[in-house]
Amino acid sequence: xxxxxxxxxxxxxxxxxxxxxxxxxxxxxxxxxxxxxxxxxxxxxxxxxxxxxxxxxxxxxxxxxxxxxxxxxxxxxxxxxxxxxxxxxxxxxxxxxxxxxxxxxxxxxxxxxxxxxxxxxxxxxxxxxxxxxxxxxxxxx
Numbered sequence: 001x002x003x004x005x006x007x008x009x010x011x012x013x014x015x016x017x018x019x020x021x022x023x024x025x026x027x028x029x030x031x032x033x034x035x036x037x038x039x040x041x042x043x044x045x046x047x048x049x050x051x052x053x054x055x056x057x058x059x060x061x062x063x064x065x066x067x068x069x070x071x072x073x074x075x076x077x078x079x080x081x082x083x084x085x086x087x088x089x090x091x092x093x094x095x096x097x098x099x100x101x102x103x104x105x106x107x108x109x110x111x112x113x114x115x116x117x118x119x120x121x122x123x124x125x126x127x128x129x130x131x132x133x134x135x136x137x138x139x140x141x
Contacts, residue, residue, distance in 0.1 A: 053138035
């Protein structure tokens with residue numbers, strides 16, 4: 001009888017440790033995102049010319065400050081995606097975010113983050129730079 005109770009206690013402790021580790025990773029990821037302006041991933045970055053082309057074609061990225069996929073997409077543009085904000089490509093949908101525009105997101109029918117609007121069509125989910133270039137007609141070079 002004691003053995004069953006000990007096994008149950010070990011299982012509960014193990015689950016608690018796993019949940020604790022997951023929470024710790026989430027907190028670290030969130031803090032790093034705030035410190036770096038959202039750029040916590042390393043990889044190829046899009047050029048400013050590419051971002052300017054997207055702006056000229058009225059491409060929009062609807063997202064939320066707490067969304068890890070949005071952070072990844074913004075991070076592909078360097079400096080935490082600041083150029084996307086400066087060129088008014090990125091639209092913050094969460095009322096708790098910086099310069100929020102939840103009404104615009106609602107009017108567009110945005111249901112998930114990120115949602116890209118390219119050539120008046122909505123594309124849900126994180127996208128590669130290659131896919132954004134393909135859909136927009138903007139060159140990555």
